[in-house]
Amino acid sequence: MEKQKLVVIGNGMAGARLVEEVLNRGGGEQFDISVFGEEPHGNYNRILLSGVLSGTHDQDDIYINPLEWYERNNVKLYAGVRAIGIDRRGKTVYAAGGHLVPYDKLVIATGSVPFIPPIDGLHDDGALRDGVYAFRTLDDCTNMIGRADDVKDAVVIGGGLLGLEAARGLLTRGLNVHVVHLAAYLMETQLDSQSGDLLRETLEQMGVTFHLEKLTTDILGEDRVTGVCSKDGTEIDCGMVVMSAGIRPNVDVAKISGLNTRRGILVNDDLSCRNDSDIYAIGECAEHRDVTYGLVAPLWEQASILADRLTERNPGARYFGSRVSTKLKVMGVELAVAGVKEPRDEQDEVVTYVEPGRGIYKKLIVRHGHIAGAILLGDGMAAPR
């Protein structure tokens, strides 16, 4: 039987995982597989970038599928090649460098892009200027590490999960680190104000300086970055800036190709696109039942379900959404959160245990006898004494 052509756009955690899952189900016999990856590397564990920045992991240790893996498994990888669009009528992906690759089944796994707020002095020729970094890719990470060797002070814009991991990483590299955050307390999406404040105190004791309720308006410096300025006129001197103000699903290729998108690429329970049943979307770029995710657990579930369908191991497999929990990977801080952070109404029971002096805060929200949310910060081992 002639093999079908399976093309994947995006060689990140979702795209590469899908290829692995397909191969694990014997899909190598069913499909000729091609993958477009804009990054010039094999697939690596993006989660461990925080470890690379803080020096606990070496860059070479974080590869899941190095370039040889693709060759060994007969997967054609277009490394460093951006897919530009999809000719859906002709069922062909067109990509930078003039590549045209036909497909029978196409999977879009283009992930997210960092949200870059409008700030004066951020860009040079359309790209982030030298000395200003996003925190998304291995190249971002190595560029940051290179700059960290040359400067004394860094500003991280954004006090969410990734911003704090970046801050801790740069602190470990010996820099004075300032975090500028718009909200009144840290990680406001996942934490309540009491745990957010306690987390800030714990990180302050480690040496991070926080500037809360500040809107950054300008990056200062002509040839080199020299500081940042907030709307209220506060200036902070620094030699590098890390932008960590959130992420947006990367829907560029889908949108330009006429697929239905909202925040993400709209998919059905079989993970196919709403208006094209031969194209699927998984990972952070996909929007399923009004939800887009920013964590790996959902994409692992999606990759497994889609592989079941594509290989016909389980042609009826469907995705119903994921429950997610998050851990902050900051050396010396134990923080895990899941579900809701506040009670919905008086029916919800809230159980809290707080030891401010030891940086411990534990909160459970119980709904109808089940845990609807949890914040677990600090413990006897990890909290500062």
Ligand SMILES: Cc1cc2nc3c(=O)[nH]c(=O)nc-3n(C[C@H](O)[C@H](O)[C@H](O)COP(=O)(O)OP(=O)(O)OC[C@H]3O[C@@H](n4cnc5c(N)ncnc54)[C@H](O)[C@@H]3O)c2cc1C
């Ligand atoms: C520093 C950091 C720490 C994190 N820590 C955690 C954690 O502790 N726990 C957790 O659950 N999650 C964590 N995450 C989030 C997790 O990494 C993501 O959820 C996951 O990587 C999403 O996978 P994805 O494949 O959807 O996107 P990505 O892994 O971003 O992969 C998308 C890939 O598609 C490529 N691409 C985009 N457009 C094109 C195109 N047109 N043509 C070709 N290629 C294209 C991109 O270059 C990228 O390589 C972290 C993320 C970062 C950045």
